[in-house]
Amino acid sequence: MTAPVSPETMTEAGRALAAESARFAGFGWMRGTGGNLSVVVQRDPLLLAVTASGLDKSELSERDVVLVDAAGRPADPSDPRPPSAEAGLHAHIAARTGARAVFHVHAIDSVIAGHRWPQGVDIRDLEMLKGIGHPAHDVTVRVPVIPNHQDMAVEAARFDEVYRDPVPGVPEVPALIVAGHGMYAWGDSVMAARRHLEITEWLLRYLVAVER
Ligand SMILES: CSC[C@@H](O)[C@@H](O)C(=O)COP(=O)(O)O
Numbered sequence: 001m002t003a004p005v006s007p008e009t010m011t012e013a014g015r016a017l018a019a020e021s022a023r024f025a026g027f028g029w030m031r032g033t034g035g036n037l038s039v040v041v042q043r044d045p046l047l048l049a050v051t052a053s054g055l056d057k058s059e060l061s062e063r064d065v066v067l068v069d070a071a072g073r074p075a076d077p078s079d080p081r082p083p084s085a086e087a088g089l090h091a092h093i094a095a096r097t098g099a100r101a102v103f104h105v106h107a108i109d110s111v112i113a114g115h116r117w118p119q120g121v122d123i124r125d126l127e128m129l130k131g132i133g134h135p136a137h138d139v140t141v142r143v144p145v146i147p148n149h150q151d152m153a154v155e156a157a158r159f160d161e162v163y164r165d166p167v168p169g170v171p172e173v174p175a176l177i178v179a180g181h182g183m184y185a186w187g188d189s190v191m192a193a194r195r196h197l198e199i200t201e202w203l204l205r206y207l208v209a210v211e212r
């Protein structure tokens, strides 16, 4: 049986994710095997290239991605490697938001923020909010927090409870904190997901430093 996506497409996705992974590992956000990254390689039906499970995320190669379906299950019968244990939440976020890249890291400030504000992290009056598409002033932006769970179907349902679709004049918040675990961010390209991840982490880092 042939894979539903070409090897070239998977290699290109793997190269992009390995570069992002090395970058985030360099920030200390993907210690050891922590964190996982994905890109959408086909929209309908949904297929994603996601980092393989259990690898040291500081030294991935272009081969270290696995094809998964909309439920996060392996979608290439010729590939025996397990996809990320969190592939199901990646796929759900991509399906729900329309994102083309979804990134998950264990940045310590996201874990502290989730511990301190389990109902959601409210942020306002910071210039960096513009980097996630929101006004710098006079609007409170909430980064939602959900409890941690090992079952990604549970996490997907919890995501749906807190996610607010964009409406005219109010963009989505392209990030999520999983309490006691880490954070997700997404976007319509690898660059957008990276920007949303790095800017949200900066906002959380600022908040945990100044709000006690
Ligand atoms: C210290 S790794 C913890 C894992 O359970 C998980 O949270 C994680 O981010 C990495 O899992 P993986 O299956 O390698 O994608």
Ligand SMILES: [Zn+2]
Pocket: 034, 035, 036, 086, 104, 105, 106, 181, 182
């Ligand atoms: Zn994790």
